[in-house]
Amino acid sequence: MYWLFNSSIGRKFIMSISGIFLVLFLLFHLSMNLTLLFSTDAYDLICEFLGANWYAIVGTLVLAGGVIIHIGYGTWLTLLNKKARGAERYASSNKTKTEWAAKNMWVLGFIIFLGLVIHFWNFWFNMQFAELIHSPNAVTQGSELVIALFSQPLFVVIYLVWLVALWFHLTHGVWSAFQTLGWNGKLWFSRLQVIANIVATVVMIGFAAVPLFFLITK
């Protein structure tokens, strides 16, 4: 199994699998967010399920592992690729008409990571983490936090920027993950790109719906 770390395709395989795992998590997370549009009670129930319970904690740890692997490998690969490219740049620049996102995955990933830090500070820190350290300020009514946060336009804007970066990241990442796994061909290429665009758009609109809804209704 050593080849997973010391071969180019092995490393990319890990990027691909961890990426797919994170996309699946996003879809799962999204399905829970959307309940908030229909019932705050249902949402708070979910928040309670996912508080400081063993299964939620195990889930969080697995997820953290996925995030760390994806970011770690992404950074490592980016550094290796910079080295492979060499120090010299083209004076006439690079005019190949590639997708913008494809060439900026690390930067997009970094923006997503910054968003993640803010997101954790907004929610996880006040909820699961606060519960874990038995803080008296632990919030169990998740809906209160959400509504309070998204009545502030600043945070809505921050979250929207975050989601746009995520959209770009996914339009490339999703089809790219399949390409890396070897699931591609002349026919599947356009299909996978369409799938990637759909997934990215569903994720973006779905996650944007909650902040926008509370900004407008409150």
Next chain:
Amino acid sequence: MEKIINITLKVWRQKGPKVKGDFETHRLEGISGDTSFLEMLDILNEQLIHEGKEPIVFDNDCREGICGMCSLYINGHPHGPDDLITTCQLHMRHFNDGDTITVEPWRSAAFPIVRDLMVDRYAFDKIIQAGGYTSVNTGGVPDANAIPIPKVDADEAMDSASCIGCGACVAACKNGSAMLFVSAKVSQLALLPQGRIEAKARVKAMIAKMDELGFGNCTNTRACELECPKGVSISNIARLNREFLTAKFND
């Protein structure tokens, strides 16, 4: 009507692999649109020789798009602005009177500059030596139709085999990756029965060599297939990934 243009060339000059290089500017007058890019460089070199200067070193051989020797990064594109052709097939009619044309060597850590516009692409040969061939004894010549090969496979194998090993894919890639080249060389054999026998060992050996030589990790930007003079598709890269992953998981 024949097109006649006057141009300014910004050409990379570098005395040797370790020496610092720089751009040199030259004027060329009265170049016919029917002149090929390399002929234009020949004209410039003649001019330089007459002036008692060193001519510009650049790789070329067949000058008809089949050998893969010519290179050159012209105005932001490997093999110049036109699609699906090599530099030797590029003609001056694609440029306009008064244009400044920037000519640079391939730039990638695995392709060090030898001199001026010539780079060392020996790394590609080393990858081929690692496994890009068949060594099985196929016996006497069998009947052409003894082993039926589906038309799609035969066509795809031919498309992969059209790679001329020029290295434009590496030159275009922001990751300095050689995956398009390697995938073409693996695919042309992997798609046919003669190549299947050694397929697993081949893909592992070629990828190991590619990594060892310092080529980068493909991130699917597709710059390679957009610049490849032979239109080799990244579906070959998917096949390469597939071949490599199954070979490794079957170990």
